[in-house]
Amino acid sequence: MKRNSGLQKRWLRNTLSILFAIVLLCVIALSIMVADYYYSSMEAGMEAKARTSTSFFDNYVRQSYNEYYQSCAKFAQSFDSKDQMELQFVNTNNRIVASSYGVYSGMAGVTSDIREAIETKAIASYTGTNPATGERIMAVSSPLIYTNGEVIGVLRYVTSLRRADRQIMLFSLCAALVGLIVLLVVYVSGRYFVKSILVPVQELTATAKRISAGSYGVQIPRKSDDEIGELTDTINEMSEKISRAEKMQSEFVSSVSHELRTPLTAISGWSETLLSAGAGVDSAEARRGLSIIQREAARLTDMVEELLEFTRIQDGRFTLNVVPCDLRTEFEDTVFMYGSRLRQEGIVLDYLENDDDIPEIPCDPARMKQVFLNILDNAAKHGGEGGRITAEICRENADGQDSVVIRIRDFGPGIPEEELPLVKKKFYKGASKARGSGIGLAVCEEIVTMHNGVLDIANAEGGGAVVTIRLPIAEQ
Template structure:
């Protein structure tokens, strides 16, 4: 669970924090834009109205005419008196007339009035009314008689409705931002959970595998990288289970293979040593069995040593020019008499085409050929015939060894070269001979193919590049 919390925490710190910052910036920018938009439009409208009013008063030549017409304008001609306060102020900044309320002698003393009295074309100010503390916007414009500022016209409006509208718009924007953030959070939480839960499952499964529960499988829920990980773990679990099974079978098989010849050697050795066999022929027969079983033990130990060298990376080749046809003929000649004693005929088909000397390890190649011939007799000897042949196909030397036995079950063919695999065969052996053979052939940049021949029996094909 610590890992799950860790991933969620990192996601919260990275994704959600970044999203929250973006939403806040967006809402803030939108709010500022809305405030600027509403205030700017309102300011432009007020400036337009006060410009029109200022133009109306600009034609008066005396201060008396100005005040007389200003009073009439404020009381009757100003059209927006219900929502705008039109004021007339003297040169001291004191209100003389007001369209909204009957007020005089009031001195607002705001920055827009100071700007107008100082001769600036127009003053604009937004803030709290000094008298009512209401949020207002005011625009003031000077009126001049004979070049001197004799009065100021001022339009004042309340910002309560505008502020409320801005508050509503900003509130809606903030609500939308929070909804987007909530949607991102829950969708991200679902996504994180879809990753965390399989990872937790993988962790638990790996712990079970480490504890010895080989072959345990996980359910794949998503066809993505996590699904690929689960497939890999499931495949690993099955392969470990298979390897464990083969290892146990190998130990059992090797134990049996070692026990059988040791029993024969020990039995005959004790019999001869105790003098229970007096006939010379029987003694010779017993010694022959001892030699034969000792040789079989030696071969088995050699296979195990070869396999150990392959696993440890200590497997090397001693390359030298070799006549491959002669090597195959020597192997056939060596086994022909052995097979004849067991009632098996060994037929060899030579190739008329001459082969150039090939750079191979002659001892390793002989080991491959002998192992394959021994397997052919061991597993297909019931057919009483084994055929060998060599031919050239383009730049490859192709050696085939075929027996006429029962062949290999189709479902076992993909696994016959797997270390320790023996399948349904009851023949004696460690189950690593073919794995060693393939390693040797591959080290020579060749291929070892095993399949069933047409008409029955097993066909083994060794391909070696002539240019090696």
């Protein structure tokens, strides 16, 4: 749970924090843009109104000062937008001489727009705080120029920004609310998404712990077709393979125990018989017992040799003594030697001769003879009921590779299709009741592979199994 909590915290920190920063920046940027739009629109409207009013009022500027001030008061009184803004007439001394809020004489809140309009004789604007009241205002001043070119005052529009600021604030709050809703939606959907990953990961973790604790073969139901589903399939496949390997190893231990017990029992029993007073050394029973002891001792020796070879492969001590070798001669010697032994068991070993030119190849003769003997022995054990085994060595060229090919075929029942991919695995014996440790073919494949060759086992057409060995011929 701590790990899952860490994943959630990491997601919150890496995703939501970035998204929060983006939303905050968007809200601030939108608020600034809306405020600028509001203020620009208000300023443009007030400037247009000031320009129009100034043009209209130019007719009164040609009067005397007293008449001018009276005209200012009348114009201010007739101003029809009093609920939105204030119209002021301000003289050059910053005094208000007329206002749409009433005729009075007093100081105007001196802001930059008044001074700028008087100095530049052009419309000027101001957005900020009213020095007199502290209220946020927007003011636009347009100069009133007398006939002699003298600026005698400014026509000034002033409006409070309270309503605009409220609208901007309301928009900002709405934008912030939308941003929070987006964050909430992302958070909820993200939590759901993270949970959809964490829950399967928890199940996978729990199952992996069960497998590591010894529950080999346990399977996890696949619930999705995404990467989690692929990981589920991988763990299921791993669990199945570990279970199969564990089963094969258990069967191997059981098989070896049985294989060792049988000859040891025979050796022990016949030893007691020979040591008994009733058995003479020259008796037929004694000779039979010695023959059994010799045969079973040889079988034990073979099994021990296989186990030793297997341990050498496992710890990397398995080596080759490579020399140029006439492989045809080595193979024929092995076939003829083993053929006489098979005849005693009622099995015919046919050597299929040919005239192929097979050059010497670099290999370890002793190891290759070990491979030939092992494969012939397997053919006799598993396919001997067919009564016949064929062996041949030839030269073939496949896919541009010149190779020496050895084939050994039996005419027994063959190998079940589901067992074909497994027969070369260590400890695997399958459904066969034949004696053996189940590591002979694994050792053979290791030897062939170390010679850069390939060992293949398949069912032959017409019945039986065929073992094919391909060894590359080095280019001269």
